[in-house]
Amino acid sequence: MRTLPPAFHDWFASRGWSPHPHQQEMLERADAPSLLLIAPTGGGKTLAGFLPTLAELADGRHRGLHTLYVSPLKALAADIGRNLRAPVAEMDLPIRIEDRTGDTSYTQRQRQRGDPPHILLTTPESLALLTSYEDAPRIFAGLSRVIADEIHALAESKRGDQLMLALARLQTLRPNLRRVGLSATVEDPAAIASFLARHPDPCPILYADPGPDPDIAMLTTDAAPPWSGGGAAYAIQAVLEQVRRHRTTLIFHNTRAQAEIFFHNLWLANDEGLPIGIHHGSLAREQRLKVEAAMVAGELRAIVATGSLDLGIDWGDVDLVIQVGAPKNVKRLVQRIGRANHRYNAPSKALLVPANRFEVVECVAALEAVRARDLDGEPRGRGPRDVLCQHILITACAGPFDAGDLYREVTSAGAYATLTQAEFDACLDFVATGGYALRAYDRWQRLKRRADGLWQLRDPRAARDIRMNLGTIMDTDLVKVRLRGRGGGTPLGEIEEGFAATLTPGETFLIGGQIVRYEGLREMIVEVTRRADREPRIAAFMGTKFATSTQLSHRILRMFEQQAWPELPRHTAEWLALQRRVSHLPQADRILVESFPWEGREHTCIYGFAGRNAMQTLGLLTTQRMDAAGLDPLGFVANDYAVLIWGLGRLEDPTPLFEGEGLREAFETWLAGNAVMKRTFKSVATIAGLIPRNNAQGQRRKARQTSFSSDILYDTLRRYDPGHLLLEVTREEALRGLVDFGRIEEMLARTAGRIDHVSLDRVTPLAAPLFLEPSRVPVEGRGTERLLEEEAARLMAEAGLEAGGPLVRQR
Amino acid sequence: MNHHAFTLGGAALAALPSGALWWPEVDLLAVSDLHLAKSERVARRSGAMLPPYDSRATLARLRAEVSRLAPRTVICLGDSFDDLAAAGSLRPDERTDLAALQEGRDWVWIEGNHDPGASSHGGRHLRELRVGPLVFRHIAEDGAAGEVSGHYHPKARLALRGRAINRPCFLYDAARVVLPAYGTYTGGLDWCAPPLRRLFPGAACAVLTGTHARAVPVPAGERAASR
Known part of the structure; x- marks a missing residue:
C-alpha cells in the first residue's frame, strides 16, 4: 500500500483532517494506466486527483513537467492553482505550479515552453495548441500524469473530443502516461470511463461516498405561477425572502435572457439593497471577474447565474441553491444542487421555482427523479469528424507524420475507436485537398505527401493560421x-x-442587469448609453435552449395516468383535471391532437412530449404537410410538450400528418434547406478548417466586400457536391442537436399510429399556455416574401416614392 | 417578367431579381462583379480550399438569364475575374460554357480593379463604354450622370417585425445606378456604409434581389450619423 510522505500526514493532522477514503484509494491505485473518480461536488475531488502527484514530486528529484491538469474553464484552472499552491507552500514542497490558458501572457507562455513547471494547469484548447509545436516532444518530456477535471462536462462537447485526441498524441510521446478523470455524478459512469481510457485499456471507476440526500423542495408561493412564460416574476418576493434567510444563495436560470429579466426584477424589489450580482457567459470578462471576486470575498448575498457557474469553482459559503424554471434535465439539476454546501457530508439545500403552470408538473417529476437517484442523459455519439480534421491539421503543424501511425493513434481515443480506415482517409483527403468530387486544388493543396510517404504542410507558413483557428468553441456571431x-x-x-x-x-435592452439605450453601431461594436426611458426588449443570447430530457418527459406522462394528484398544488391539479374533463390528458403510447377555432383561425395542437427542439421540428414538418394539403397554415409555436399550429383550414384527419415514411422524406427535403443546417454547417466548416474563425480581435469584416456568408458555401456544396464530407458531418450533427429528429422517431415508435383527434369549439386548458409562448414561427417561404412586399410598399409610400418613377434628387 | 422598372438619363431600365440590369430598348444586359475563379485565387493566396464550383454556379445563372432574354449586348462591369491569374484558371468545361454564352452577341468586359488589362477570353475589353445616354464603368465617378457601375457590392439590411433580412441590392437615384455583385462567392457592403452614402447623398432607392425584385427607399439620416 502506498502511503503519504510524513510531511503530508503532519499537514493533514495540523488541520485536524485525515484523507477521505477515496483520496486514500486514489493514492493506492496511482499506478493504474487510467482511473475515473466519481464524487459529488465538495467531495475533495481535486485534492484526490493531485495527491499522488504531490507525493511523487515531494522528494524534488523530478525534472520537467510531471502532471498536466485540464479543466473546461480558464477560471477553474486559476482557482485550482490557488488552492494547490497553499498546501504546497505550507508543506514546503519543491513543486512549481503554473497555469496556461488563453489569458496567459506571451512571455510567460514562451518561458513555459522552454522550462515547463512540474504541474501545468490548462484547458483543452491551450493543450491542443501546445501539441501543435514542433518542440512538443521536449515540452512533454517528463510528463507522467494527466488529470482531466469535470470530465463529465467535457464529454458533452467537442472540447472533450479534442482533449482525448490530444491525449492520444501525448500517449504516443509518453507511452507510460497515466490518465485520471474527475467527474460529478453521472448516469453512465462506464461511458465516461471508456471515453477517458486509451482504447481498449480497462478503466477502473472509484466512487466517493455520495453523501446524504439533498434537502430539496419546490418553493411555495402565495401567488400561483402564471400560465406561461419563463420569467418567474411572481416568485420575486418569495425568492428575496429566501435570500434574506440564507448566507449566500445561488439562483440558477436556464437561459441568459431569463437570468437578465429575473435579475432586473429582483433589483426593482430589493428595497433593502441586499448585495446581489449576476454572472453569465455573455457578460464582459471584466464584469464577470468583478462578480467572482466579490463572491469569493463573501460580499454577495446572492448571485443570479446560468450554466457559466455550473462547474466547480469554489464559491465558499453557498448554503442555498435556487433553480428558477423547470430543470429540463435531472442530471444537471443534481449537479447544480451540489453547488450548495460545499462541505462534505452535509446535505445540500435547494429550492425549485417553476416559472409557469406546466413547469409545476415538471418540477414535481424532477423532484421524484432526484429522490430516486434516477439520472438521465443521451448516449454520447461517435467522435465528430470535424474535430478529427482539425486534429490532423494540428498534427501537421507539429511536423511530418505517417498516416497509418496517425490512424492508429486516433482510434486509441474511445470516441474514435470505431472510426474506419475509409472514414479516416476521407478526413485526411479533405484536409489535404478539400476532398471535392472535382479535383481542383492539385497545385494548392494544404498537405503534401513526400517521397518518403510522410505527410506535411505544403506551405509551412500555414501553421500560423491553423493555430489561430484552433479550438471547437463557437462564438457564433456575437x-x-x-x-x-x-x-x-x-x-x-x-x-x-x-x-x-x-x-x-x-431602443432599449437589458444587459448585465442594466437597461441600456441603443445609440449606434461603430466598427462592429454596439454603442449604448444609460438612458433608460423605455421598456427594455430582451437581448437575444445564443445560450443553449435545453430540451426536457426523454426520461423526464416520460415521468410527466406517467403522472398524467394518475387519477388524482395530491402531490401537486391545488391550482395545478385542478388544471389537469379540467383538461381530462374537456379533452384528454396526453398518454405515452398515443398522440393527442386537438382542433379548435380561436379568434377566427383554426388551431391544431399536437402533444408529442419530445422536447422543445423536436417539437419545433415537428411543427415545421407538419405545417409543410398541411400546406400541401391546402390547409393554409400560417404559423406555429412549440414548447417542450406540444406544438400549436394556426391557419385558415380546419384539420379533419390528422393521420396522414404522422405517417412515418412520408414524414422522413419530407424531413430530408426540408432539412437540406433549413437554417439550422446552415448554422451547423458554419460551425463544422470552421472547426474542420475550411473557413477561418470570426476572431474577436476586430479584424473580421475589415473588408466586407470580400467576405461572404458560409450559407453560400453550403448551398454551393449541396448543389454541386452533395456527398461532400462536411455535408455528411453537418447532417449527423444537426440530427442529434437542434433538429433532434431522433426524438420524433422515438415519439412515432412509442405511439405507433395511435392518434386521438379531439375536435372542440374552444381552446383546451393544456393548449392555453401555448398562446402565450414567445418565439412564434411564421410558415416560411411565401410568408417572408409577403412581409417584405408589404414593408417595401409601406416604406415607398412613406418616402413619397412611386415605384418605377424617376427619382428627383433632393439637395 | 418579375422586375423593378426605373429610368436613368431617359433610358427605361429593369432591375432583375438576379442582380442583372436589363435595358430592353437596346437588348442590353449588364452584370457586375462576377469574380469568376475566386475559389482558385483564395486557394493560391491563403491556402483555404473552398468548394471549387463558384465559376460554374455563376455561369449557370448567367446562362439562364441570357437564354431567356437573348440580349444583343452583354456588359460585364468589371471584377469579372477575381484576378488575372484566376482568369487563366477556368476549367475546360467552364471555358466552353463562357464561349457559348458569348456566341453571336457583342460581349464587353469592362476593366475592374481586380482584373485590369485583357484576359484571354473572347469579347471586347474596355475601360468604359458609352451607349446612348448611359455610361458603363466599374467604379462610380464623382459628378457622373447616367452612370451604370458596380464595384461596391451593395447589400440592404431591413428589420421586418423583429427579423433581419440581408440581401444584395441595386442602388439608384437620378444620376446613377450601382449594381449588386452577381458572382456566387461575393459578400456585400452595407447600403448605409460611408462610400455609398457619398455616392447617394440625397434620396436613393434600393432594389432587393432574391425571388422578387423589391424596391425600398434607402434609409436616410440616422444610421449614417452612427458612422
Whole structure:
C-alpha cells in the first residue's frame, strides 16, 4: 500500500483532517494506466486527483513537467492553482505550479515552453495548441500524469473530443502516461470511463461516498405561477425572502435572457439593497471577474447565474441553491444542487421555482427523479469528424507524420475507436485537398505527401493560421456592447449580431442587469448609453435552449395516468383535471391532437412530449404537410410538450400528418434547406478548417466586400457536391442537436399510429399556455416574401416614392 | 417578367431579381462583379480550399438569364475575374460554357480593379463604354450622370417585425445606378456604409434581389450619423 510522505500526514493532522477514503484509494491505485473518480461536488475531488502527484514530486528529484491538469474553464484552472499552491507552500514542497490558458501572457507562455513547471494547469484548447509545436516532444518530456477535471462536462462537447485526441498524441510521446478523470455524478459512469481510457485499456471507476440526500423542495408561493412564460416574476418576493434567510444563495436560470429579466426584477424589489450580482457567459470578462471576486470575498448575498457557474469553482459559503424554471434535465439539476454546501457530508439545500403552470408538473417529476437517484442523459455519439480534421491539421503543424501511425493513434481515443480506415482517409483527403468530387486544388493543396510517404504542410507558413483557428468553441456571431464614452467606453458584454441588426437607435435592452439605450453601431461594436426611458426588449443570447430530457418527459406522462394528484398544488391539479374533463390528458403510447377555432383561425395542437427542439421540428414538418394539403397554415409555436399550429383550414384527419415514411422524406427535403443546417454547417466548416474563425480581435469584416456568408458555401456544396464530407458531418450533427429528429422517431415508435383527434369549439386548458409562448414561427417561404412586399410598399409610400418613377434628387 | 422598372438619363431600365440590369430598348444586359475563379485565387493566396464550383454556379445563372432574354449586348462591369491569374484558371468545361454564352452577341468586359488589362477570353475589353445616354464603368465617378457601375457590392439590411433580412441590392437615384455583385462567392457592403452614402447623398432607392425584385427607399439620416 502506498502511503503519504510524513510531511503530508503532519499537514493533514495540523488541520485536524485525515484523507477521505477515496483520496486514500486514489493514492493506492496511482499506478493504474487510467482511473475515473466519481464524487459529488465538495467531495475533495481535486485534492484526490493531485495527491499522488504531490507525493511523487515531494522528494524534488523530478525534472520537467510531471502532471498536466485540464479543466473546461480558464477560471477553474486559476482557482485550482490557488488552492494547490497553499498546501504546497505550507508543506514546503519543491513543486512549481503554473497555469496556461488563453489569458496567459506571451512571455510567460514562451518561458513555459522552454522550462515547463512540474504541474501545468490548462484547458483543452491551450493543450491542443501546445501539441501543435514542433518542440512538443521536449515540452512533454517528463510528463507522467494527466488529470482531466469535470470530465463529465467535457464529454458533452467537442472540447472533450479534442482533449482525448490530444491525449492520444501525448500517449504516443509518453507511452507510460497515466490518465485520471474527475467527474460529478453521472448516469453512465462506464461511458465516461471508456471515453477517458486509451482504447481498449480497462478503466477502473472509484466512487466517493455520495453523501446524504439533498434537502430539496419546490418553493411555495402565495401567488400561483402564471400560465406561461419563463420569467418567474411572481416568485420575486418569495425568492428575496429566501435570500434574506440564507448566507449566500445561488439562483440558477436556464437561459441568459431569463437570468437578465429575473435579475432586473429582483433589483426593482430589493428595497433593502441586499448585495446581489449576476454572472453569465455573455457578460464582459471584466464584469464577470468583478462578480467572482466579490463572491469569493463573501460580499454577495446572492448571485443570479446560468450554466457559466455550473462547474466547480469554489464559491465558499453557498448554503442555498435556487433553480428558477423547470430543470429540463435531472442530471444537471443534481449537479447544480451540489453547488450548495460545499462541505462534505452535509446535505445540500435547494429550492425549485417553476416559472409557469406546466413547469409545476415538471418540477414535481424532477423532484421524484432526484429522490430516486434516477439520472438521465443521451448516449454520447461517435467522435465528430470535424474535430478529427482539425486534429490532423494540428498534427501537421507539429511536423511530418505517417498516416497509418496517425490512424492508429486516433482510434486509441474511445470516441474514435470505431472510426474506419475509409472514414479516416476521407478526413485526411479533405484536409489535404478539400476532398471535392472535382479535383481542383492539385497545385494548392494544404498537405503534401513526400517521397518518403510522410505527410506535411505544403506551405509551412500555414501553421500560423491553423493555430489561430484552433479550438471547437463557437462564438457564433456575437458583437460587443460598450457604453459610449471616451477611450472606447466600458465593455458590458456581447449580444447576437442578428439581434443587433434589428435594433433601431433609441431602443432599449437589458444587459448585465442594466437597461441600456441603443445609440449606434461603430466598427462592429454596439454603442449604448444609460438612458433608460423605455421598456427594455430582451437581448437575444445564443445560450443553449435545453430540451426536457426523454426520461423526464416520460415521468410527466406517467403522472398524467394518475387519477388524482395530491402531490401537486391545488391550482395545478385542478388544471389537469379540467383538461381530462374537456379533452384528454396526453398518454405515452398515443398522440393527442386537438382542433379548435380561436379568434377566427383554426388551431391544431399536437402533444408529442419530445422536447422543445423536436417539437419545433415537428411543427415545421407538419405545417409543410398541411400546406400541401391546402390547409393554409400560417404559423406555429412549440414548447417542450406540444406544438400549436394556426391557419385558415380546419384539420379533419390528422393521420396522414404522422405517417412515418412520408414524414422522413419530407424531413430530408426540408432539412437540406433549413437554417439550422446552415448554422451547423458554419460551425463544422470552421472547426474542420475550411473557413477561418470570426476572431474577436476586430479584424473580421475589415473588408466586407470580400467576405461572404458560409450559407453560400453550403448551398454551393449541396448543389454541386452533395456527398461532400462536411455535408455528411453537418447532417449527423444537426440530427442529434437542434433538429433532434431522433426524438420524433422515438415519439412515432412509442405511439405507433395511435392518434386521438379531439375536435372542440374552444381552446383546451393544456393548449392555453401555448398562446402565450414567445418565439412564434411564421410558415416560411411565401410568408417572408409577403412581409417584405408589404414593408417595401409601406416604406415607398412613406418616402413619397412611386415605384418605377424617376427619382428627383433632393439637395 | 418579375422586375423593378426605373429610368436613368431617359433610358427605361429593369432591375432583375438576379442582380442583372436589363435595358430592353437596346437588348442590353449588364452584370457586375462576377469574380469568376475566386475559389482558385483564395486557394493560391491563403491556402483555404473552398468548394471549387463558384465559376460554374455563376455561369449557370448567367446562362439562364441570357437564354431567356437573348440580349444583343452583354456588359460585364468589371471584377469579372477575381484576378488575372484566376482568369487563366477556368476549367475546360467552364471555358466552353463562357464561349457559348458569348456566341453571336457583342460581349464587353469592362476593366475592374481586380482584373485590369485583357484576359484571354473572347469579347471586347474596355475601360468604359458609352451607349446612348448611359455610361458603363466599374467604379462610380464623382459628378457622373447616367452612370451604370458596380464595384461596391451593395447589400440592404431591413428589420421586418423583429427579423433581419440581408440581401444584395441595386442602388439608384437620378444620376446613377450601382449594381449588386452577381458572382456566387461575393459578400456585400452595407447600403448605409460611408462610400455609398457619398455616392447617394440625397434620396436613393434600393432594389432587393432574391425571388422578387423589391424596391425600398434607402434609409436616410440616422444610421449614417452612427458612422
